[in-house]
Amino acid sequence: MILTPEQQAEIAANKKRYDELKAAGQGKAPRALPAPTLRDSVPIEDTAIIDRETIPGGWYWTTRLARGEALRLINSSGLSCVSLLAWNSADTSERLNHADTIKVQWAASLRKGRVLLSDMGRVLFSIIEDTSAAHDTLAGGSTPATNNARYGTRDTRNTRDNFILAAGKLGLDRRDVMPCVSFFAPVSVDADGRFVWDANRRHAGDFVDLRAEMDLLMALSNCPHPLDPATTYAPQPVEIIRYAPEPAGADDLCRTASAEAVRAFENNAIFLNRSVAR
Amino acid sequence: MTSPSMPAQPRIVLDMEIPARAPWSAIVRKGQTLRIVDSHGQQAVDTLFYCADDLQERYSGQDTLRAQGSAYISTGSAIVSNEGRTMLRVVADSCGLHDTSAGACSCESNTVRFGHGTKYLHACRENFLIEGAKHGLSKRDIVPNLNFFMNVPIDPSGNFTVVDGVSKPDDYIEMVAEMDVLCLISNCPQINNPCNGFFPTPVRVVIFEAAKD
Numbered sequence: 001m002i003l004t005p006e007q008q009a010e011i012a013a014n015k016k017r018y019d020e021l022k023a024a025g026q027g028k029a030p031r032a033l034p035a036p037t038l039r040d041s042v043p044i045e046d047t048a049i050i051d052r053e054t055i056p057g058g059w060y061w062t063t064r065l066a067r068g069e070a071l072r073l074i075n076s077s078g079l080s081c082v083s084l085l086a087w088n089s090a091d092t093s094e095r096l097n098h099a100d101t102i103k104v105q106w107a108a109s110l111r112k113g114r115v116l117l118s119d120m121g122r123v124l125f126s127i128i129e130d131t132s133a134a135h136d137t138l139a140g141g142s143t144p145a146t147n148n149a150r151y152g153t154r155d156t157r158n159t160r161d162n163f164i165l166a167a168g169k170l171g172l173d174r175r176d177v178m179p180c181v182s183f184f185a186p187v188s189v190d191a192d193g194r195f196v197w198d199a200n201r202r203h204a205g206d207f208v209d210l211r212a213e214m215d216l217l218m219a220l221s222n223c224p225h226p227l228d229p230a231t232t233y234a235p236q237p238v239e240i241i242r243y244a245p246e247p248a249g250a251d252d253l254c255r256t257a258s259a260e261a262v263r264a265f266e267n268n269a270i271f272l273n274r275s276v277a278r
Numbered sequence: 279m280t281s282p283s284m285p286a287q288p289r290i291v292l293d294m295e296i297p298a299r300a301p302w303s304a305i306v307r308k309g310q311t312l313r314i315v316d317s318h319g320q321q322a323v324d325t326l327f328y329c330a331d332d333l334q335e336r337y338s339g340q341d342t343l344r345a346q347g348s349a350y351i352s353t354g355s356a357i358v359s360n361e362g363r364t365m366l367r368v369v370a371d372s373c374g375l376h377d378t379s380a381g382a383c384s385c386e387s388n389t390v391r392f393g394h395g396t397k398y399l400h401a402c403r404e405n406f407l408i409e410g411a412k413h414g415l416s417k418r419d420i421v422p423n424l425n426f427f428m429n430v431p432i433d434p435s436g437n438f439t440v441v442d443g444v445s446k447p448d449d450y451i452e453m454v455a456e457m458d459v460l461c462l463i464s465n466c467p468q469i470n471n472p473c474n475g476f477f478p479t480p481v482r483v484v485i486f487e488a489a490k491d
Contacts, residue, residue, distance in 0.1 A: 001318050001479060010469075011476040018471050021392065022439060099339075099381025099422035102438050104390050108379065109436025119403075119417070121386030138349060138379055138432075140340025145362040160362075175418045177360070179340045189432040193348045196434075226344050264390045 024259055025106040033113040033257060037129040039205045044072060050242040055082075055222040057235025058157035062166045062219045063242075064089060065212040067272075070128065070245040073220070075184045077236035078204030081225040083141040083159045083182040085166070086116070086124050086218040092172060094120045098137050098179045104260050108189070110135040113257045115213070115264065116181065122267045124216060126254035128245060129209035134201035136185035139227055146226040151233040159221040166219030183208050185225040197227050211245055211254075213268055284311070284486065291485040298478040299467035301405035303412065305330055306455045306485055312366070314426055314463075315450045315482040316373070320443035320475035322428040322466040324382045324402040326421070327357060327365050330458035333415060335359045339378040339422050349432050351376040351424065357453065360421075366453035373449040377430035380440060381422040382406060383468045392470040405464035413460060425466075426451055428473045442472045 003011070050069065055061045057080070065071065065086075073082050088094035097119040102108045104117055111133035116125040141159025148154045163177045186201035222238050224230065248255055255265050291310060295317070296302045306312045314323050329335035338360040343349055345358050353371045356364040381387075382402035389397045406420045427445040432438050467478050 003477065007477065014469050014476040015472070017392075018476075093417045097381065097387075097422065099379060100384075100387045100390075103380045103440070104387060106438055107436050108432050108438045117387075117390070119384065119386070119420075121384070121388075121390045138340065139344040140338070143341070143362050146344070160360075174334050174360075178421055179338065188434050188436065189349045190434055193350050193432075195343075195347050195349065227347075260390050263394065266394070267386070267389060 022106070033111060034253070036133050037112055037131045039131045039203070039207070042129055044241055044243045048243045048245070050244060052242070053240040055220060055238050055240060057237055058223055060162035060166045060219060060221045061240065062169050062217070065216045065218055067212050067215050068244070068247065070209050070211040070243055072207050072209045072241040072243065073183055074239040074241070075202070075206040076204065076239055078202055078206065080222055080236050080238045081182050081185045081228065082238055083180040083221045083223070084218065085163055085178065085180050086216050087172070087176065088118065089215045089217045092176060092217065094118045094122070095176070095178055096124060096181070098181050101181070102137050104264070105258065108137050109133060110137060110181065113253050115254055115261055117264060121264060122271055123213040123264045125210040126213055127208060128211045128254060129207065131208070132184065132202060132206040134184065134186035136182040136187040136225065138189070139187055139195060141180050141182060141221060142223050142226045147233070150226070150231065156233045157223060159223045162221035162223065163219055166221070170217050170219070182225055185227070187225070187227055195227055197229055209245070211248070214272065285488040287489040288486040289489045291487060293484045295480050295482050296463060296465045298465060298480050299400055300465050301409035302463045302465070302483065303409045304461055304485065306459050306461050308455050308458050310485050310487045311369070311452050311454050312461060313450050313452045313484040313486070315448060315484070316427045316445045317448060317482050318479035319445050319447040319449065320427070321445070321479050321481055322443065322468070322473040323426040323481055324464040324466050325424040325426055326406065326462040328415070328460040328462070329359060329365065330460050333413065333419065333460065335361050335363070336419065336421060337365065337423065339424070342378060349379065351378055357424070364456050365459050366455045368451060368453050370450070370452040373427055373445045373451065375429055375444055376451065377425040377428045378423070379432070380425055380428065380430045382464065383466065388470065396470055399469070400467040402464035402466050402468070406462055409462055425473070440471045440473050443475065
C-alpha cells in the first residue's frame with residue numbers, strides 16, 4: 001500500500017503520541033503504586049462497620065453497594081478465591097469490563113491504587129487496600145466442566161452457575177453474566193505465554209478493600225479458581241465487611257495514580273452530576 | 279489461494295473484502311472454514327462469535343484461555359463459549375500471535391486511554407453495536423472479543439501493552455466451525471495505538487467447505 005506524505009505524517013504523529021502515553025503509563029506514572037498493605041496495618045473501626053457477611057465455601061452473595069461504601073473481602077483461610085461481577089445500578093447495561101480494566105491501566109495485575117473499569121470508561125471500584133496483589137483478570141471462574149475435570153465430579157458448586165443464580169437474584173439473566181475478575185488467585189503469564197499458579201503469593205488473612213465509585217449491583221462467587229491445582233474440592237468461607245471508608249480526598253491514590261485514572265474519574269463526575277442528585 | 283486446511287476441491291461459500299474501519303457479519307455453518315486475511319498487514323480484526331441457535335451462548339475469552347492454559351490464540355486453539363463448548367477450532371495460522379484479553383476499542387475507553395479529545399472517533403464497539411443490532415443483539419451481548427493479528431504481550435509482572443503488529447501482508451488465520459455460529463467482525467478503526475499500524479486497511483474474509491458430490 002502506497003501512502004501519501006500527508007498520511008505518513010499523520011501516522012508519525014499518532015505513533016509519537018502513543019509512545020508518550022505508554023511511557024507515562026508504565027514507567028513515569030505521576031504516582032508510583034505503593035507496596036501491598038500489611039495484613040495487620042489497617043483495622044476497620046467498629047463505628048465504620050455497616051454490616052458483615054460470611055459467604056460459605058462454594059456459595060455466592062449479591063448486594064447493592066452505594067457510592068462511597070467499601071467492602072473488605074477477607075481470605076481467612078488463605079485458600080479461597082473470590083470472583084466478582086458488578087453493574088451500574090442505574091443502568092445495568094454498564095458493567096465490569098475486565099479487558100478495559102487491564103488495557104487502560106497497562107497492566108493485567110490488580111493491586112492497591114488500581115481501579116476496576118466499566119465498559120463505559122468509568123470507574124466501578126477503587127482498590128483502596130490490598131495485601132497480596134495476587135489476583136487474576138485473564139482466566140475467569142470455574143464452570144461445571146472445569147470442576148468435573150479437576151475433582152472428578154459435577155457435584156460441586158462453581159462460579160459460572162453461581163453467577164447465573166446471582167444475576168437472577170438481581171433481576172438480570174444469562175446475557176448479563178460477563179467475564180469476571182478473581183481475587184486471591186495468584187495467576188501470572190510466563191515468558192512462553194503459559195499461565196502460572198504461585199500459591200506462595202497467597203496467605204491466610206489476606207484482604208482486599210473495594211470502594212464503590214458509583215451505585216452498584218454486585219455478585220461475589222466463593223469457589224476455587226479453575227487454575228488452582230488442589231485436587232480436593234474444599235472451599236473455605238470468606239468474610240465480608242461492608243464499611244464507610246474515609247471519603248476520598250483531592251489527593252486520593254486511586255483517583256490520581258495515573259493520567260488514565262484521572263480521566264476515568266472525570267467521566268464518573270460527568271455521569272454523577274447529570275444523573276444523580278448530590 | 280491454498281492453505282493446509284483447504285480441501286482439494288473447495289466450495290467457496292463467500293469471499294469478500296471488509297473495507298477499512300467497517301463492520302461485517304455472517305453465519306458460518308458447522309464444518310465450514312472461516313479464513314480471515316490481513317491483506318495489508320498489521321490490521322487488527324476484532325471478532326465475536328455467537329451460537330446461531332442461541333445467541334445468549336457466545337464467545338468467552340476467559341474460558342478459551344483457561345481451557346488451553348495460555349494467554350494467546352494460535353493454531354490448535356479451541357474457541358470456547360460461555361457454556362464451555364467449542365465453537366470453532368483454529369486449524370491454520372500464518373501469523374502465530376493473536377490477542378483475546380484486550381477487548382475492543384470504544385469511544386468511552388478511548389477517552390480514558392488517549393484523552394477526552396478522542397471521544398468522537400469511530401470505534402470497534404460502534405461497529406459491533408450496529409452490526410449486532412441486525413441480529414437482535416445489544417450492548418449486553420457485546421463481550422470482550424478476539425483480536426486477530428493484534429499483538430498484546432503480557433509479561434510475568436503483568437505489564438500489558440498493545441505493541442506493533444507482527445502480521446505481514448496476506449497473513450491469514452483459519453477456523454473450522456464446530457457448531458453453526460454467527461460471526462461478528464469489526465475491522466478495527468483505531469488510529470491512536472499501533473494495532474493497525476496507525477493506518478486502518480481492508481481485510482478479506484473467506485468461508486469455504488469441502489465440495490459436495
